[in-house]
Structure formats: structure tokens, C-alpha cells
Amino acid sequence: MNNKHGASPNDVAEFDYVIVGAGSAGCVLANRLSADGKHSVLLLEAGPKDTNIWIHVPLGYGKLFKEKSVNWMYQTEPEPGLNGRQVFQPRGKVLGGSSSINGLLYVRGQHEDYDRWRQRGNAGWGYDDVLPYFRKAEDQQRGGDKYHGAGGPLPVSDWRHHDPLSEAFVHAAAEVGIPTNPDFNGATQEGAGFFQTTTRRGRRASTARSYLRPALTRGNLHVETSALAQRVLFDGKRASGVVYRQNGQLRTAKARREVLVSSGAYNSPQLLQLSGVGPADLLKQHGIEIVLDAPGVGNDLQDHMQVRIVTRCAQSVTLNDVVNNPVRRVMAGLRYAALRKGPLTIAAGTSGAFFKTSPRLASPDIQIHFLPFSTDKMGEQLHPFSGFTASVCQLRPESRGSLKIKSADPGVPPEIRINYLATETDRRAFIDGIRILRKILAAPALKSYAVGEVDPGAKVVSDDDLLEFCRRTGSTVYHPTSTCRMGNDPLAVVDQRLRVRGIDGLRVVDASVMPDLMSGNTNAPTIMIAEKASDMILENAR
Structure with missing residues (x-):
């Protein structure tokens, strides 16, 4: 320098x-x-x-x-x-x-x-x-x-990797009434589609x-x-x-x-x-x-919180399958080195959606990040099974820290206090957001992939249980x-x-x-x- x-x-x-x-x-x-x-x-x-x-x-x-x-x-x-x-x-x-x-x-x-x-x-x-x-x-x-x-x-670029799971998510969203949107940064944000990246x-x-x-x-x-x-x-x-x-x-x-x-x-x-x-x-x-x-x-201080739903996948098309297989892992590395393509180009969201949890709202209050891999915690080892993740993020939290x-x-x-989930609006948005995300994950387009929710799992259904799941697992989307x-x-x-x-x-x-x-x-x-x-x-x- x-x-x-x-x-x-x-x-x-x-x-x-x-x-x-x-x-x-x-x-x-x-x-x-x-x-x-x-x-x-x-x-x-x-x-x-x-x-x-x-x-x-x-x-x-x-x-x-x-x-x-x-x-x-x-x-x-x-x-x-x-x-x-x-x-x-x-x-x-x-x-x-x-x-x-x-x-x-x-x-x-x-x-x-x-x-x-x-x-x-x-x-x-x-x-x-x-x-x-x-x-x-x-x-x-x-x-x-x-x-x-x-x-x-x-x-600002489109994603350089064809991923059937990320595509199926966009189709599944359309099946539950969330329109396909080719550009989240254009005329309107609402809808489901692929994220662009700073690459x-x-x-x-x-x-x-x-x-x-x-x-x-x-x-x-x-x-x-x-x-x-x-x-x-x-x-x-x-x-x-x-x-x-x-x-x-x-x-x-x-x-x-x-x-x-x-x-x-x-x-x-x-x-x-x-x-x-x-x-x-x-x-x-x-x-x-x-x-x-x-x-x-x-x-x-404000920050976006996310709550992640992990789903087991019926086909070995996830990043978990690539990372956990020595041959596929080496192939992915070589493909990236030669062509700058393939799974190593995955950002922190491949496809996603923006939607409203209530028709009373003027604009979407939830963002979904979809990812063709799964892990217990971001930055840690991927699961040994085929899995994918979709996270719910409340866009306009009232909580301030x-x-x-x-x-x-x-x-x-410094001392950092964010006060996640401090207001009723914030708590409600997550409960409703998870319910809508579950509808997408259960839609026909994902039927051949999704074989059961790993986390929180089928038993977690009531508002109280969903909120407790948010309190137990919610983390940041890194937007202070x-x-x-x-x-x-x-x-x-x-x-x-x-x-x-x-x-x-x-x-x-x-x-x-x-x-x-x-x-x-x-x-x-x-x-x-x-x-x-x-x-x-x-x-x-x-």
C-alpha cells in the first residue's frame, strides 16, 4: 500500500x-x-x-x-x-x-x-x-x-450455477400465490426469484x-x-x-x-x-x-434476525452431498479453478422471496433466503445428510438496541445490545412468516425433493412452540x-x-x-x- x-x-x-x-x-x-x-x-x-x-x-x-x-x-x-x-x-x-x-x-x-x-x-x-x-x-x-x-x-451479476433446488423453490412460491419476480431491485420487490450478487x-x-x-x-x-x-x-x-x-x-x-x-x-x-x-x-x-x-x-441500533428451517432432501443434489464426497468436492474445486462456475459460486442466498404476512401491509415484511445446503450453525460443518435451508427474516423490526x-x-x-423480538409485531411476523414458508416448502414443485423437516420438525406447530423455536435458534442476518x-x-x-x-x-x-x-x-x-x-x-x- x-x-x-x-x-x-x-x-x-x-x-x-x-x-x-x-x-x-x-x-x-x-x-x-x-x-x-x-x-x-x-x-x-x-x-x-x-x-x-x-x-x-x-x-x-x-x-x-x-x-x-x-x-x-x-x-x-x-x-x-x-x-x-x-x-x-x-x-x-x-x-x-x-x-x-x-x-x-x-x-x-x-x-x-x-x-x-x-x-x-x-x-x-x-x-x-x-x-x-x-x-x-x-x-x-x-x-x-x-x-x-x-x-x-x-x-452486479446473475448466479453462475444451475441448481434445480433453488429453481424448484421459486416454482413452489408461485404455486402458493407468490408471483415470480426477475428483479428484486426493479419496479417492485415483492415476489420470488433469484438473487443477484456483487461478483x-x-x-x-x-x-x-x-x-x-x-x-x-x-x-x-x-x-x-x-x-x-x-x-x-x-x-x-x-x-x-x-x-x-x-x-x-x-x-x-x-x-x-x-x-x-x-x-x-x-x-x-x-x-x-x-x-x-x-x-x-x-x-x-x-x-x-x-x-x-x-x-x-x-x-x-437495529439488526435483521433470521430463523432457519432445515429440510431433508430426497436427492443428492445439495452442497452437503458435494462437500461430504471427496471426489465431488475435488471436482467442484477444479471446476471453479478452471471456469469460475459451480457450487463454489454460491452466495448466502441463491433464490429467495419477499412477501407480506398480512394483506393489511403496504409492502413485504418478510424476506426468505433459500440455500441448497444445511448446517446447525452458519460457518460450521455441513450436515452429513442431503439437506437444504430456507430462512425467515423480518424486514422492518421495531426492536431497537x-x-x-x-x-x-x-x-x-463495545457492548452490543440488539433486543431481538422485543415487540409483539416482531414476534408475530416470525410466527406468520414461518407458517407461509412452510406452505412454500410443502408445495408440489418441491415434492420430489423435500422429505421431512429436520428443524424445527413437524411437532412444532402452535404459536407458542414456533416462538420458542425462534428464541432458541434465531440469529443475525448481519445487518446492523x-x-x-x-x-x-x-x-x-x-x-x-x-x-x-x-x-x-x-x-x-x-x-x-x-x-x-x-x-x-x-x-x-x-x-x-x-x-x-x-x-x-x-x-x-x-
């Missing part, structure tokens, strides 16, 4: 922009802000370069799930709604951030999500406002149209690969890896730079224009709190000097948001230009600014947010 400023530990290097976090948003900012050559940009990443081979193989996300070298490996506190279980929270700690270890699905959410943001007083964030940024980012394999862009940095020719396209790599030759962009931000520096109420630790040394990077915090929904509020911007009582507790009493920092530092030491993980949310109310952390309210020269740009959770996967919206932010930052610079 460029390390051109030659900073010795006591040196202070100066840049126009200092970006903290080279993840889904930070890599976008680094590319866009350095593009015209007018501004010097420093990009800090706590993790290493993205050289781990499994980052680049789509199915490799299973191998990175508990890989400490590229993953923060966070845990929630015991969750009251999940029988006091702690829920594992993987987050990317590597160039590309979580876009280097995620499940690769390209889902934007519903038009209504963004219109709701706008209605809450966030001018410029309605669907019509954000669509141009989705299109700007995108290099859509199917070509550009009203909803899609071609020629942008981010490749190109069978390889992962993280933002490190699609945005950062093409920009690395620019003399005005400097990238530092293994550089953990300790705190943001302030002159009065203006952010002036960042102190970071690298190879055991403390270094300082001054920002002439702005400090941009893009460390994600957990690390961005953590860094603000460590820097003296957060709830005054919490900061006092840890002996941190208060720069701004901002009670909303770390507030309003919090993130708080546990220590003034930046190396100590809203801990530095945008708005105009007293608990909003940033304004609609993503500037931290009450501080100059400091913005937050990542999923933490979402006013609430999207109805879908969060990676594409996070990239859109960074595209839009880049325009706003450059506009201010002019």
Missing part, C-alpha cells in the same frame, strides 16, 4: 480528508474523493490487506465466518428475547470491510424505505433522490435501464476490489492497513485529525478539510464515544473528556444499522448531509446513518450512501 508520507511515529502527516475504515463505504469515498487529483486522501484500515484467498471465492464467506485475522468476531450481550443467548456478530476487519466477508447479495430494499426516510425530515433521501446513486455505482450484467446502471465500479465472473467484487484497487495508483491517495483509530482530535468543536496505532506506534493524521468516519454500525459510534462525542454519563464513567454531549451516539463502549481502550470490544442515525430530532447524530450535529469537519458515512433498517440486505444501500456522500463532500469543497 502507498505509504508515501513517510511518517515516523512523532511525525504529523496532513491530508485534506482522513477516512477511518476501508469498508463498504470507506473504499467508495477513497475512490471518489481522490478521483480529480485535487485533494489528498488518507484511508485508515484496522485490518490487513485483502490477500486471504477465501475472500475472493464467493462460497468462501463460510471460511471467513470465524477467521480472526479478517473479522472483528463481536458478540452481543445476552439477549433477553433469545433466552439469554449471546449472538455472534461477524464484521469485516480487512480492506473492503464486511464487503470482503459478507454473503454477496445485491439487494437495495424497497422504494418505500427511502421515501420513509425523506418523510422523517431527511430531505434528499427519497427513492427518486437515491436511485441515481444506485445506478452510478452499478455495472449491471443485464445492462442499464431505468432502474440499473452499466459501467459503474460495482459489478464478476465468479469472483467476489468487494469495494476493495471494485473501488479501491483502481484508485491505488493515484499519488494523492494513501492507504494504511493495520492502523487502528484511537480517537478523533478536535480544536474546540471542530474535528482536526485522527490518532491511530500502527505497529505498536501512535501516529497522527491531520485533516485540513474533514474527518470521515466509515467504520460501520459498531465501530463508528465506538470511535465517536472514545473521542468524547456521545452520551455524557457514559463518557464520564470511562474518564473521557466530553467534547459534545450527544446522547444519540450508539442509540437506536444500543452500542456502548466498555472501556476507554479502543482495543476493547442506525447507531449514528440521520435526522433532525434530539437523538439524531448526523444531519441529512451526514455531518455530525454540533461538530464541524466531521461526518459519518456508513450503515450507521440509516434512520432505520432497510427492507433487505444492507451492502448495496451502504455503497449508495457513500456515493451520495462523496458528491456532498466535493460540493462543500467547491
